[in-house]
Amino acid sequence: MYVSEQEVRAVLTYETLISAILQALIDYSAGRVQQPPRMILRAGNADDHRNGWFGVMPVVSGDVMGVKTVTFYPANDELGLHTHMAIIALIRRATGEPLAVMDGRLITEMRTAAVSAVAFSGIAPLHFDTAPTSFGILGSGVQARAHIEALKHVWPEMRDIRVSSRNASNAARLAEETNARAVAAEEAGAADVVLTATTSPVPVLKGSWLKPNALVIAVGASGASLRELDDDAMLSSYVVAEGRACVERESGDVLLSGAKVQAEIGEILADPSIARIPRDQRVVFKSVGMAIEDITAARLVWMSIASRTAEQ
Template sequence: MKFLDEHAVRRLLQMDALIPAMEDALRALSSGGAVQPLRNVLSVPGQGGFFFTMPASVSGQLGAKLVTFYPDNKGVHTHHALILLFRQETGEPMAVMDGRLITEMRTAAVSAVATRLLARKDARSLAILGAGVQAKSHLEALRLIRPFEEVSVWSPNHGEAFAREHGVRAASSAEDAVLGADVIVVATTSRTPVLKGRWLKPGVHINTVGAPRPDWRELDDEALGRCRLYVEAREAASRESGDVIAAGHIFAELGEVIEGSRPGRQHPDDITLFKSVGVAVEDIASAGLVYRALMNAAQPQ
């Protein structure tokens, strides 16, 4: 059985390969080619943290992610995880690998899939609300999908430092960041709305990956009312996302758009919203990609 720490995962996992792997996993999820139950959630007594168990079988890969989410962590990541892979034919354990980086990268890769499917082809400006690991990972992934000429970032604490590090514009406010943007990423730790509907221009596409609890929100009611809503999995999003619960409807799963059973963008002025809650098939497909890269690297040249 192999054990891979975060350094090993980082060496083996590449964003340009991860994006099509996430597309395949989402197609399988919506077409019946994958099996995953709703994640089980344990509230950690007295700590304000959460412990999730996320098993899945997808494309011949079997495994589970064990992940903690401590939203109030300071100076240490809010998410930590392990992913376990098993041989589907026999149930034998094959690998245990660090899942923190996989969670970070697959979230952005799925947003990249959504952006390819839903954003206007002529999208050239990107706004990011948040300046943590998801902001960095989304900047990398979305630049592989659209040739952004302008990138703005806003965060109440670290926006200017992020902008200096990545050579983008530091916005003075969330409104300043998103006004006129073609694509918006909302990746915050906020439990109340940070994106207002009155700021959105016709034709914008939004990826939102924060607010992972039923009573948390990243978008206000006006924003939700103006958007056509896409998710990874209807049941998971309807139970876990405060934004989806408030919206009251889901237009389609991304996998349905990939397989062609539901439409993506239908008009240049459509406002499209992809709300990600993160699902187990993404983690297991990502871990399978890492494992195959490890085995290929071990083959004699």
């Protein structure tokens, strides 16, 4: 069975994905997921910023196994193409039978935002005395839009959405379409909750802009030599990782600043009573993307399509 992006879009919703991702992150932190390190190969298609990479992400979890192959070509937006594209193969764990091959671009988009929504729902009640209301976004691409949509499912108090981007016209367009405001980076960085969703290789968020108890959700610039947050932002924060080993291996924000990961989100979700999330310090949630999230979303898609097929 091949599942196109159009078919994925027709059946995958944030309502089901967020709850499934929450359990997947708990399972990952509890050691119930087999997930080796992501393997990345440079495409060698160019000697400059156009050079892309090809990643392979296998995982075994629950009743399925699978692998995502993903590409990232940073110059694709200049060609009117998506910068990230992917294919996911889903396999039955009990027998090794192939279940489906599906387009993974939208799954990657949605699972990234769903992970952030899950992290927000786990961290915010422990961190803020009262529900935050302002949301600052650095970046105006696919992930900026996806995060606004996903976070609305877990953050009804969100009122003031601020968008900043190096591309002012993109920021203005996104702001108009999402009832947000296009602002300078400093104003976006001064919100209660700040999202960094860029491909910048150098910091775009300064610690000096942040509120003393800001929550930062950092999802862009995945790579050991890339970073979105400066040293002040990282070293003044309590750092929560999507997956400790993954972030410590692949996040330039952590590696280049020398910041220490102090908790894993799955641990916090499993038992909030043991979490030590500070109320008087900044918190950074850093994610780099994990195969367990892709397979969790792919399984939801496959189950929905299989159920509809059986009813026909």
